[in-house]
Amino acid sequence: xxxxxxxxxxxxxxxxxxxxxxxxxxxxxxxxxxxxxxxxxxxxxxxxxxxxxxxxxxxxxxxxxxxxxxxxxxxxxxxxxxxxxxxxxxxxxxxxxxxxxxxxxxxxxxxxxxxxxxxxxxxxxxxxxxxxxxxxxxxxxxxxxxxxxxxxxxxxxxxxxxxxxxxxxxxxxxxxxxxxxxxxxxxxxxxxxxxxxxxxxxxxxxxxxxxxxxxxxxxxxxxxxxxxxxxxxxxxxxxxxxxxxxxxxxxxxxxxxxxxxxxxxxxxxxxxxxxxxxxxxxxxxxxxxxxxxxxxxxxxxxxxxxxxxxxxxxxxxxxxxxxxxxxxxxxxxxxxxxxxxxxx
Numbered sequence: 001x002x003x004x005x006x007x008x009x010x011x012x013x014x015x016x017x018x019x020x021x022x023x024x025x026x027x028x029x030x031x032x033x034x035x036x037x038x039x040x041x042x043x044x045x046x047x048x049x050x051x052x053x054x055x056x057x058x059x060x061x062x063x064x065x066x067x068x069x070x071x072x073x074x075x076x077x078x079x080x081x082x083x084x085x086x087x088x089x090x091x092x093x094x095x096x097x098x099x100x101x102x103x104x105x106x107x108x109x110x111x112x113x114x115x116x117x118x119x120x121x122x123x124x125x126x127x128x129x130x131x132x133x134x135x136x137x138x139x140x141x142x143x144x145x146x147x148x149x150x151x152x153x154x155x156x157x158x159x160x161x162x163x164x165x166x167x168x169x170x171x172x173x174x175x176x177x178x179x180x181x182x183x184x185x186x187x188x189x190x191x192x193x194x195x196x197x198x199x200x201x202x203x204x205x206x207x208x209x210x211x212x213x214x215x216x217x218x219x220x221x222x223x224x225x226x227x228x229x230x231x232x233x234x235x236x237x238x239x240x241x242x243x244x245x246x247x248x249x250x251x252x253x254x255x256x257x258x259x260x261x262x263x264x265x266x267x268x269x270x271x272x273x274x275x276x277x278x279x280x281x282x283x284x285x286x287x288x289x290x291x292x293x294x295x296x297x298x299x300x301x302x303x304x305x306x307x308x309x310x311x312x313x314x315x316x317x318x319x320x321x322x323x324x325x326x327x328x329x330x331x332x333x334x335x336x337x338x339x340x341x342x343x344x
Contacts, residue, residue: 001319002040002326005031006078006237007062008047008054010262010333012284020055026336028065033343035070041108042066043078043198043237043328048086049118052283053266060095067103075099076108078198078237078328079180082137083114083130084158085123089137090165093144097169105170110198111138112180116270118278133157138177142227146173176231187211187234191218194230199324200238208236209322235326236319239264242304243329245342249307255338256306258291258298262332265290265297284333305329 009023031042044063047054056062063075077096081087100107113134114120120127136155144150149164169175178196181187190197197215201208215234223230242260246252265287270276276283291297305312319327331339 001316001324002235003316004041004043004076004235004326004328005034005039005243006043006045006241006328006330007056008045008263008331009056010053010259010266011055012052012262012287012333013282023055024062026339027062028069030331030336030339030343031066031073032069033340035073037343039073039343040326041074041076041328043076043108043110045078046080047116047119048081049122049278050116050266050270051279053262053270060099063107064099064102067099067106072106074106074108075103076178077110078108079110079112079178081114081119082111082141083120083123083125083133084137085125086114086119087137089140089158090144090150090160090163092137092141093165094167096141096175097145097167100169100171100175101167105175107169107171107175108178109175110178110180110196115182118270118276129157134179139226142174142177145169146228173228176229176233177227178231178233184211184214187215188218190234191215191232192222192224193227194219194223194225194232195227196231197234199234199236201236201240204240205318205322205324208319208324212323233325235328236322236324237328237330239267239330240304241328241330242299242306242332243312243342244304244306244334244338245309245312246338247308249311252307252311252342255335256299256332257334258288259333260299260304260306261291261297262287263330 044059045056046059048057113130136158140153140158144165149162152162153160178198179190181197181199187197187199212234219232244252244256305315
């Protein structure tokens with residue numbers, strides 16, 4: 001089982017003038033340390049307008065910077081939004097290919113259709129269209145990476161004439177393709193399309209085993225590749241997978257503070273409640289109030305990889321037993337110094 005890191009770059013209020021600058025600089029230092037420590041991949045999400053919860057709006061920019069400070073760690077979009085009003089397929093192909101060259105062929109091309117009302121509405125996207133947008137954009141972006149020239153496409157949401165999209169990726173014919181999966185049905189869909197499943201895990205390793213077994217069964221029985229190269233892998237990511245490692249369990253909990261549950265709380269805030277006034281609503285303040293009412297919220301749905309090396313090792317082995325190919329450990333709001341020691 002590969003072990004990787006996941007960044008959303010949360011930034012709780014109140015903000016000082018230098019907070020965003022420090023956020024990215026600390027992230028680069030951490031990724032450099034993770035590369036030396038042997039972590040498999042650093043995955044970076046793309047979200048828009050989700051203030052406090054996620055300040056990662058241009059993942060290719062951060063990953064390009066990280067590529068110049070690292071040698072081995074792979075650089076994953078976890079995920080890039082494919083609806084054309086957010087990212088045109090030709091521009092996706094150009095940016096992914098350019099990063100692939102800058103990193104000497106270390107890109108993982110994670111994709112998604114978007115889901116929060118704040119984001120979809122900000123780009124005037126009808127939620128009913130996002131799946132077909134993703135399907136068309138994935139086909140076109142991969143064809144832009146592999147065809148010389150791209151021979152054109154006319155669909156419901158994407159229309160583009162023949163053009164030779166350059167550069168082409170260093171990984172031939174294209175980097176590994178993944179899709180974000182929040183439900184068992186989307187994991188099944190990834191298997192049917194023979195691409196990797198970025199599976200969100202909120203239910204612990206026991207239930208994950210069923211999802212892993214189901215993915216590979218569906219892949220073997222119904223897999224019909226939609227990309228030139230298949231990617232039969234399933235990984236676990238989500239609110240159950242926070243990371244903070246210290247010499248003792250108590251010290252790890254102290255260093256993490258209450259930040260371990262912020263990922264899950266932020267999803268509920270932006271994706272389910274819809275109660276947000278841009279630039280006014282204080283998300284972290286609401287989170288603090290919720291934790292006071294229910295202290296268990298501070299660590300998310302499960303404990304996560306939080307504790308001493310022995311505790312974290314046992315936690316990881318339970319996930320390894322599920323058969324999952326890769327586990328991505330989440331970096332919630334936390335101490336930068338504590339994270340550096342955790343990586344070490």
